[in-house]
Amino acid sequence: MQNNIFRILALGDIVGKAGLAALKAGLPQLKKRVGADITVVNGENASEPNGLNVEDARLIFASGADIITGGNHTLRHKDMLAFLDETRSVLRPANYPPLCPGRGCAVATCASGLRVLVVNVMGQVFMQQCDNPFVCAQTLLNEAAGSYDIAVCDIHAEATSEKQAFALAFDGRFAAVFGTHTHVPTADAQILPGGTGYITDLGMCGVRRGTVLGVEKEAIIKRFTTGVSDRFERAQAGEAVLDCALFEYDAARKICVSATQMTEII
């Protein structure tokens, strides 16, 4: 942290091996260039055929992530279930059923000593069943009061309206709210009236060009065209992107002062 400015770097969904390779190749330099104090990466699509396994979680940490957030595919791999209980740095949505392994928030203490509460919730619109994310986040923030200095949130959701409403409902309580899940970065990075940095969706890390959300196009076009489903294959070759956003938080004024969407070409 320099001049009271705390920098939060958040990266969109890692998609498969190409996304993992791009992260390994690009994240260390990116963190250095922007002066990131904390780096949050959504990892719920990193492993094959989706979800996140322990080996790939370790790769994401080795690339420079401080916290890995999740979403609707987080529980896909069986080895992750015990790992979610063992590590505090891999999150699944907090509004999953109460008996679900793992947890939906964690406090990361940064080099400056600032304690950052990272919250991960999932939307309810066009998503699988989960508890109300608004109520869940409200409860988490209240319960964690005193244990953190600033809070940020990854809302993993399909509907733009749900993500915008969520961010406005917590405007001023989170330093930054960033959406994930759609794999398409939005052009609405902004500071909300109460001082929260916000973007509706961070985008993705992986091969975008010529793919559908990082997946090879043929099987998806076939499904839309004929109704016949083939296995979806993630794109392995081609130019990869790291979609992310940088939020600069003024610790003295207690507001976010900049929110910038960025795409790194790897």
Ligand SMILES: [Fe+2]
């Ligand atoms: Fe998702």
